[in-house]
Amino acid sequence: MNYSKMPPCLSCKSSFNRPGLTWILVLLAFLLIENQNATAEVILPGDPIYVIRSTPLKVKTDTTANVPAGTKLEAGDINGKWVWIRYPDPTNGFRLKEGWIDSANILKRPKGKSEASPAIAKRLNPKQYVWYSIPKGQSIEFQFDCDHSQLDFFVFSEEDLEAYKKLLDTGDGKVSSSSYVLNKQKGTLDWTPKDNDQYYLLIDNTIFPSKGADGKHSVNVTTFFWKEVVQPPEPKDDKGLIIGKVRIKFDNFKEKNEVYEGPLTAVIGYKDKVESGEKPKPDGEIEAKVDKNGFFFAGNVPKDRFYWIQSIKTPTFESPVPFKFYSQVDYEKDEPTFVDFGPACITSGMEPKQTGVLDIGYYDLKVVSDGSIVIMLTIPLDQFSNEKSINIFGTGKNLETELSRHAWFKSSFSSSGWTEKVVADLKWIQDERARMRKRKTGSKNPFAPDPPKKAPAPKKDSSSKKAPVPAPKKEPKSAPAPAPSPKRAPAPAPKKN
Numbered sequence: 001m002n003y004s005k006m007p008p009c010l011s012c013k014s015s016f017n018r019p020g021l022t023w024i025l026v027l028l029a030f031l032l033i034e035n036q037n038a039t040a041e042v043i044l045p046g047d048p049i050y051v052i053r054s055t056p057l058k059v060k061t062d063t064t065a066n067v068p069a070g071t072k073l074e075a076g077d078i079n080g081k082w083v084w085i086r087y088p089d090p091t092n093g094f095r096l097k098e099g100w101i102d103s104a105n106i107l108k109r110p111k112g113k114s115e116a117s118p119a120i121a122k123r124l125n126p127k128q129y130v131w132y133s134i135p136k137g138q139s140i141e142f143q144f145d146c147d148h149s150q151l152d153f154f155v156f157s158e159e160d161l162e163a164y165k166k167l168l169d170t171g172d173g174k175v176s177s178s179s180y181v182l183n184k185q186k187g188t189l190d191w192t193p194k195d196n197d198q199y200y201l202l203i204d205n206t207i208f209p210s211k212g213a214d215g216k217h218s219v220n221v222t223t224f225f226w227k228e229v230v231q232p233p234e235p236k237d238d239k240g241l242i243i244g245k246v247r248i249k250f251d252n253f254k255e256k257n258e259v260y261e262g263p264l265t266a267v268i269g270y271k272d273k274v275e276s277g278e279k280p281k282p283d284g285e286i287e288a289k290v291d292k293n294g295f296f297f298a299g300n301v302p303k304d305r306f307y308w309i310q311s312i313k314t315p316t317f318e319s320p321v322p323f324k325f326y327s328q329v330d331y332e333k334d335e336p337t338f339v340d341f342g343p344a345c346i347t348s349g350m351e352p353k354q355t356g357v358l359d360i361g362y363y364d365l366k367v368v369s370d371g372s373i374v375i376m377l378t379i380p381l382d383q384f385s386n387e388k389s390i391n392i393f394g395t396g397k398n399l400e401t402e403l404s405r406h407a408w409f410k411s412s413f414s415s416s417g418w419t420e421k422v423v424a425d426l427k428w429i430q431d432e433r434a435r436m437r438k439r440k441t442g443s444k445n446p447f448a449p450d451p452p453k454k455a456p457a458p459k460k461d462s463s464s465k466k467a468p469v470p471a472p473k474k475e476p477k478s479a480p481a482p483a484p485s486p487k488r489a490p491a492p493a494p495k496k497n
Helices: 021-039 158-170 404-412 419-438
Strands: 048-051 055-059 062-067 072-074 082-089 095-102 106-108 113-124 128-134 140-146 151-157 179-184 186-191 199-205 219-228 239-253 256-259 264-271 284-290 295-302 305-313 318-320 324-330 335-340 344-346 357-367 373-378 389-391
Touching: 055 082, 062 082, 062 095, 072 082, 113 128, 113 199, 140 151, 151 158, 151 186, 158 199, 179 186, 186 199, 199 219, 239 264, 239 284, 239 305, 239 404, 239 419, 264 295, 284 295, 284 305, 295 305, 295 404, 305 357, 344 357, 357 404, 357 419, 404 419
Parallel strands: 239 357, 324 373
Antiparallel strands: 048 072, 048 106, 055 062, 055 095, 082 095, 113 219, 128 199, 140 186, 140 219, 151 179, 151 199, 239 256, 239 295, 264 284, 264 305, 305 318, 305 344, 324 335, 324 389, 357 373
């Protein structure tokens, strides 16, 4: 900023150690404006936007539709405070309408966030409350916007929700909430679950509690459920990427029979050198957050290093991962066998695999009644095949299911610099599988492809019940047909008189 261009009436006439009050106020105002500009949400064409309160769709001075609160849209052209959008109007057979909406009535999706659940728009009358199920096992940021008054927001367990309803109905009882905000018109509420139980967001427009909203006015409120999306870092030439998947299922463990849907963290151990058959102790660990479908990644990790899943962490317990995996089936004995899989390495010099991507596999953990763990491991390549046993997930029987880690990364992070490498890694695995399966022709492995089909030989009819087919009659030999005359150009058509 060029202070020499300040108007004379605002110039500093006091000594340096005692600046004038006017100058201080001007400087503070300038810094405040600069800070607001730096943190303002700028909407650009193509951005996902959400309507926070019902807004008219304008073309010149005409209103062509009213877009309700909670509607998800995509920003088009920008003209000052106006944003051009396309809206399929449900009141007119979902006919697509275009026009301008005021940016004061829309919200840009926060950076690094995605929808954990669709937005909810609700009108609450005095003495009314409403609750919604929260997606299990996810950290959620609730963002709310009320039109002209305040409300209270609580996160309750199922037990506390029933206690709260009883308290409002009878005035008796006690209730507690680990996360809440009181008497707010706009704001956010963060929630991280401690277990796999069902929790609820309750929005309250009653006179309870005493320090909450007054509950005297009808309020329109729009609530958004945001979850964090962890983006992979931009790739570095000398680094690698790990992708994988984990799942924990309780099999009568503490009287639970369910798939654990709470937050998970995959703890990846690593070591520079591992001897054959060794159960290594890690030199260090890398933690990777697991999404709600079980997928995870670890970006820009060193190559030429061995990696394995050391443990799976949850807020309530930690599951160590054993090195004996139920991963083969002996087809002669028809029983599972256990394989000491060991760590996998991201090899930088391996030809032709130079993608730097390691699919560490799918670790399906089953926690049984005594707390012990059984694992079914899915790996991208069959490393243990022989005539009678094979890694049952590593043969390409169901390529989409087995290599879903690649498909997940490609669809979730399409703009990442790693995506091209992940696609190349998938191609390499497919080519490698095709090469390996060529060597399995004639194997007892039921997942190996059938040998190339030959033309079927004519079948011999061994049935004695059918009458014999009479021999064909011999035709008398006829004179050979005359050789065809050489081809000549067709004679010209006769001229018409």
